[in-house]
Amino acid sequence: MTVYNFSAGPAVLPKPVMEQIQKELPSLQGSGMSILEISHRTKRFEDILDTTKQDLKELLQIPDNYEVLFCQGGGTGQFAAVPLNLANHHRKIALLDSGHWASGAADEANRLGYTVDIVGNTKANKYQSLPYPDQKLSGDQYDYLYATLNNTIEGTTYHRDILPEHNDITLVGDMSSNFMAERYNVNDFGLIFAGAQKNLAPAGLTIVIVRKDLIHPAAHTPKMLNYEPYVKKDSMFNTPPVFPIYVAGLVTKWLKDLGGVDEMEKINRKKAAVLYDYLDESKMFKNHVAKAERSLTNITFSTGSDDLDAQFVEFATQNGLMSVKGHRSVGGLRASLYNAMPIEGAKALVDCLHQFEQTH
């Protein structure tokens, strides 16, 4: 039985990447040493890090006035690092509450003593649509406007053409769950961050893309959360997460060979359409997000009955379709269709949904 893993993250890696990791695990590039064992101070690893960074710049069309940092600590680490590094003028942040992770970012900034103004929220409709600022925002008032670009749990996305207005304010985007899955213009942002464990590498690596003029010495900020030492030492002031960086290098190469982010987005749109088209026709399973705001990578749906949803999870698991249960905070069902998920996975899921619908 072919197993498809619809987990929201850590998530599937491309099959050729998995094969290459396995093949060269005992001896990296004929060195006689494993990637799990080599020193980060070797020329071999420095080349891997440099190439991965260059490939990210190329794939995401990152302009020269941005830095690319390889960090640890995931989104939770950046919920602290972003205000600690960027909110140094007003100590005041405008934030769009689009659900679970946006709210987590607000909590962490609050804990650290920053003022967080929720300038838009869609709590009233259970975050099934995206919030937008209820006022014109300015950098004279706030250090930045914070948005969770893709809401993994709620299934909504600020795609590039429906970003919140940011003419007079720095926009910060959490791109953890749709990084390299669809095109964004990096110029729209002062800072983008992304945990690697959805579209880039196994858990343990976080990418930060930050405009150079926003990097300042962040006094009293722990070094691990302070962007300046990463810039000064090319993300190597201490031992970086060597293995995830190596895998990120293989995944970026795979994506380049496949045609880059624009080609990936086309594939992702087709893949998501397989599932959304079914859901829009189904009498049993529904998705409640407006079409323009639908996520390509995390598709939420439900029968409306907790019991029936649970039965479907069981049925899907028996058919090798894993982790289709919705996040514990919202319930229901969810399928994550990240870059490495083949279209056959989406089709297998639709077949399974169809079969379940006909027999229940």
Place this chain on the structure above:
Amino acid sequence: MTVYNFSAGPAVLPKPVMEQIQKELPSLQGSGMSILEISHRTKRFEDILDTTKQDLKELLQIPDNYEVLFCQGGGTGQFAAVPLNLANHHRKIALLDSGHWASGAADEANRLGYTVDIVGNTKANKYQSLPYPDQKLSGDQYDYLYATLNNTIEGTTYHRDILPEHNDITLVGDMSSNFMAERYNVNDFGLIFAGAQKNLAPAGLTIVIVRKDLIHPAAHTPKMLNYEPYVKKDSMFNTPPVFPIYVAGLVTKWLKDLGGVDEMEKINRKKAAVLYDYLDESKMFKNHVAKAERSLTNITFSTGSDDLDAQFVEFATQNGLMSVKGHRSVGGLRASLYNAMPIEGAKALVDCLHQFEQTH
């Protein structure tokens, strides 16, 4: 040619562990999913984390009044986390300056606004011996006494029988480079931390062992550096470094099968003796550390000539003995003999040293 990797870290993993990783990479325990891809919220991974924690408790004889936390961020992360969590009464730390990493810990605590008193240092003899407090220390004065137990760069170790006196003060130990390599009594410490990339797992995981009464809500501390959420959520309030935790589980199992930490220490003493015995007899290569303070895991030596040292590095590399160059801050030569280095590696190095000595 057999390649031996004497890197100070990331470092060698046990061969059977490497083989198992490679074998089950595409399908963990027959699940059809890779350890690189499974969700951390699966029962399968929760079992791995629980078992690894239990094995660490057993191997290190960790008493029940201690917590074991799985963190990210390495030693540098803990240089901040330890004062942020533990130095909340006096905001004042006593620290033994035994070299590079102790000094790094002092700098980070200073940056974060804590008072750091260097109560002993051996800078005058280039850290070739261990410092001890020049006064009786008390918890009425300091939140804790901080010591780097094994000095990776300088080749010295506070072994269990030569720890600094700590009757009236909490002792904190950085055990990054001799974790599970020799026996310590956990009861001697309020807190121990260790980066995994020497004796436990690939880079990206940090183990913290902390006495329960020392854990308090650390207000205004970033969540990633705050022990309390790790305790409350069993190190899973966010995505943990899944793969290094999995490898740690394989390594602890390997170490248990081998006979545990006491047996490992016996092997490490034999292994280190192969090299120290040679160095004590050699007319060309010298180690300058007093016998009682010598590290089992990081053995420093030199010809006394930078040029000759560099020639030996070249000669060793040609013979498949990698990364024997000393740390850039002290120069000279260094061989790291971690748990996974077989005694044949130490013997091969001695053969190579001998051959070089006879021909130069």
